[in-house]
Amino acid sequence: MIRDITIGQYYAVDSPIHKLDPRTKLAGTMIYIISLFLTKGIIGYCIGAFFLLFIIRMSKVPLKYIVRGLKAIVILLLISVSFNIFLTPGEEIFQIWKLKATKEGLIIAVYMAVRLIFLIMGSSVMTLTTTPNDLTDGLEKSLGFLKKIKVPVHEIAMMMSIALRFIPILIEETDKIMKAQMARGADFETGGIIKKAKSMIPLLVPLFVSAFRRATDLAMAMEARCYRGGEGRTKMKPLKYKQRDYVAYTTLFVYFIIMIGVKYIK
Amino acid sequence: MSIKLEHINYIYGEGSASPIHATNDVSLEIKDGEFIGLMGHTGSGKSTLIQHLNGLIRPTSGNIYYNGKNTSDEDFSMKELRSKVGLVFQYPEHQLFEVTVFDDVCFGPKNLGLEKKEIEERAKHALQLVGLDESYYERSPFELSGGQKRRVAIAGVLAMDPEILILDEPTAGLDPKGRDEILDAIKLLHKEKNITIILVSHSMEDIAKYAQRIIVMDKGKVKFDGTPKEVFRHYKELEQIGLAAPQVTYIVHQLKEKGWNISTDITTVEEAKREILTIWKNRKNS
Ligand SMILES: Nc1ncnc2c1ncn2[C@@H]1O[C@H](COP(=O)(O)OP(=O)(O)OP(=O)(O)O)[C@@H](O)[C@H]1O
Ligand SMILES: [Mg+2]
Numbered sequence A: 001m002i003r004d005i006t007i008g009q010y011y012a013v014d015s016p017i018h019k020l021d022p023r024t025k026l027a028g029t030m031i032y033i034i035s036l037f038l039t040k041g042i043i044g045y046c047i048g049a050f051f052l053l054f055i056i057r058m059s060k061v062p063l064k065y066i067v068r069g070l071k072a073i074v075i076l077l078l079i080s081v082s083f084n085i086f087l088t089p090g091e092e093i094f095q096i097w098k099l100k101a102t103k104e105g106l107i108i109a110v111y112m113a114v115r116l117i118f119l120i121m122g123s124s125v126m127t128l129t130t131t132p133n134d135l136t137d138g139l140e141k142s143l144g145f146l147k148k149i150k151v152p153v154h155e156i157a158m159m160m161s162i163a164l165r166f167i168p169i170l171i172e173e174t175d176k177i178m179k180a181q182m183a184r185g186a187d188f189e190t191g192g193i194i195k196k197a198k199s200m201i202p203l204l205v206p207l208f209v210s211a212f213r214r215a216t217d218l219a220m221a222m223e224a225r226c227y228r229g230g231e232g233r234t235k236m237k238p239l240k241y242k243q244r245d246y247v248a249y250t251t252l253f254v255y256f257i258i259m260i261g262v263k264y265i266k
Numbered sequence B: 001m002s003i004k005l006e007h008i009n010y011i012y013g014e015g016s017a018s019p020i021h022a023t024n025d026v027s028l029e030i031k032d033g034e035f036i037g038l039m040g041h042t043g044s045g046k047s048t049l050i051q052h053l054n055g056l057i058r059p060t061s062g063n064i065y066y067n068g069k070n071t072s073d074e075d076f077s078m079k080e081l082r083s084k085v086g087l088v089f090q091y092p093e094h095q096l097f098e099v100t101v102f103d104d105v106c107f108g109p110k111n112l113g114l115e116k117k118e119i120e121e122r123a124k125h126a127l128q129l130v131g132l133d134e135s136y137y138e139r140s141p142f143e144l145s146g147g148q149k150r151r152v153a154i155a156g157v158l159a160m161d162p163e164i165l166i167l168d169e170p171t172a173g174l175d176p177k178g179r180d181e182i183l184d185a186i187k188l189l190h191k192e193k194n195i196t197i198i199l200v201s202h203s204m205e206d207i208a209k210y211a212q213r214i215i216v217m218d219k220g221k222v223k224f225d226g227t228p229k230e231v232f233r234h235y236k237e238l239e240q241i242g243l244a245a246p247q248v249t250y251i252v253h254q255l256k257e258k259g260w261n262i263s264t265d266i267t268t269v270e271e272a273k274r275e276i277l278t279i280w281k282n283r284k285n286s
Helices: A022-038 A042-059 A063-087 A103-129 A132-142 A144-149 A153-183 A193-199 A201-224 A243-265 B046-053 B078-084 B101-111 B116-129 B146-158 B176-193 B204-210 B228-232 B235-240 B247-257 B269-285
Strands: A092-096 A099-102 B003-012 B020-030 B035-040 B061-066 B085-088 B164-168 B196-200 B213-218 B221-226
Touching (some): A022 A042, A022 A103, A022 A132, A022 A243, A042 A103, A042 A243, A063 A103, A092 A103, A099 A103, A103 A132, A132 A144, A132 A153, A144 A153, A153 A201, A193 A201, B003 B046, B020 B046, B020 B221, B035 B046, B035 B204, B046 B164, B085 B146, B116 B146, B116 B176, B164 B176, B176 B196, B196 B204, B204 B247, B213 B228, B221 B235, B228 B235, B235 B247
Parallel strands (some): B035 B213, B085 B164, B164 B196
Antiparallel strands (some): B003 B020, B003 B061, B213 B221
């Protein structure tokens, strides 16, 4: 159940996509998202879908696994789709109570849904094929120029990587505590909202306690190994572009040109 | 209150990149009033196996029968099962949450829907069993030492008055005295109330001393299942899977090699002492 959330969970297989430099993947994801917002026509979306499927196939992550990650946004999707269908003025299709569904609204809603789904799938490909550490390394390096205007890029990146690292640990911990309390007869499923909220206490208190304990332990372990921020810190594995990254950038460039092209053809 | 497992398989992360086959075709029968020691090297699937026994996880394939009733049946009451089978997790102190020690121990019986008086009596009795006196009742569980927390957590499960008690390494990280106290309390429960006990432990000495039956897990499979004497006879094979026999078993084996007429089935220090003393007496007399 909780394990179904795929964002932030690395899928460990060996593929050309996994091997890319994290900066390439970050840039690729950005370009892909921008391209989604540039086009509107069916052809554009088809190309977008085709490109996404191609990347997913290359990454060797099962499609099923990526689609499962969409579960988390189903509600968001439903809300925005219905808002668009019913609140866009235009030609009426049908009416429920006082709400008019319009043709224009339907079209916008479909476009939006497609965009959102592709966006989430595209970013899941990135997080599934890049370890959180690589990802923040890539972010730190790409945003390094911000250091000049006194943005603590390294610290933010470190905080992010720790947060990402802790997600699966805390999920596991939740699972463990839940089981331990269920063994003592706790019931997390039945009952009304108030009873359910109350039944969360035996879960949340130990979870917070353990999160704080882990945080202090980690801070102490880092200090014991002389961590003192980004100043003068070197990397064990400095990021370096390889040939496959140039190939990837070229592919992305071609894709982007095609997407822009498609927009102006009609 | 017998539990029967038939061909239990459990796979973690089925459908992910690296599924883990944690229990592999395990078939067992646990009878009333047994004291079972469960051992196996780290990651051999002990914790996974015992979670099946009170329905916290459902086997990927295979069936569990509880008094003849299949636990995967629609009308099977998990709640009842969990009230009868108490499970103390590895590092149970991480599950404490109440404001006071006493309230925390009351959590389990409260969930059973008992009356207040009964709940309090059970909590008091459980705390007494684990050796915590009244001065602890009103303290916060978070300000206790690790070993004290452990005792509170164990009391929390004991207060549910289970018919089968499963303990996953209850003594890891405790001092020798604390360890003996807790194990003796468990032994007492077994003897007085005839509760079935399943004790997971990495200590061969503890298992040899307390268990009547030993189950050895290796890579998710049951490797040996028998009395301590039967199982520790295979001490060479146990070593191959990262375990060992109790120290005294090695000593008696060496004595045997030196020409002593001593039984090699000895697994506890008390037995060894008795045996050696008789041999000495016989020598003196002859
Ligand atoms: N929640 C989980 N998710 C994925 N894999 C798990 C999970 N829990 C255990 N495993 C894996 O299942 C296997 C068996 O684990 P289990 O905890 O049952 O071992 P164990 O015998 O209790 O070990 P230990 O003596 O260290 O407690 C291990 O390989 C472990 O990595
Ligand atoms: Mg374990």
